Amino acid sequence: MSHRNFMSNMHRFGARVVDLYVDGFRSMKSTGRTLWLLIILKAILLFAVMKLFFFPDLLATNYDTDAERAQAVRSSLTR
Numbered sequence: 001m002s003h004r005n006f007m008s009n010m011h012r013f014g015a016r017v018v019d020l021y022v023d024g025f026r027s028m029k030s031t032g033r034t035l036w037l038l039i040i041l042k043a044i045l046l047f048a049v050m051k052l053f054f055f056p057d058l059l060a061t062n063y064d065t066d067a068e069r070a071q072a073v074r075s076s077l078t079r
Contacts, residue, residue: 059072059073
């Protein structure tokens with residue numbers, strides 16, 4: 001199987017998967033849609049809170065300039 005043929009098959013498979021979910025969401029009743037929207041909103045809010053409190057931007061707080069940040073990353077990678 002050639003690379004081009006494989007990629008074409010994967011594109012078709014991906015399109016079929018997306019169509020499956022889109023059709024399922026369209027045919028869902030309003031209660032199901034509301035619940036899914038609440039789940040998505042909750043996940044976005046959860047990740048935003050986690051980003052703010054558990055993953056601070058240490059490079060921005062510990063170094064003043066981009067050059068200092070770049071040097072810190074380089075030295076950390078080459079240890």
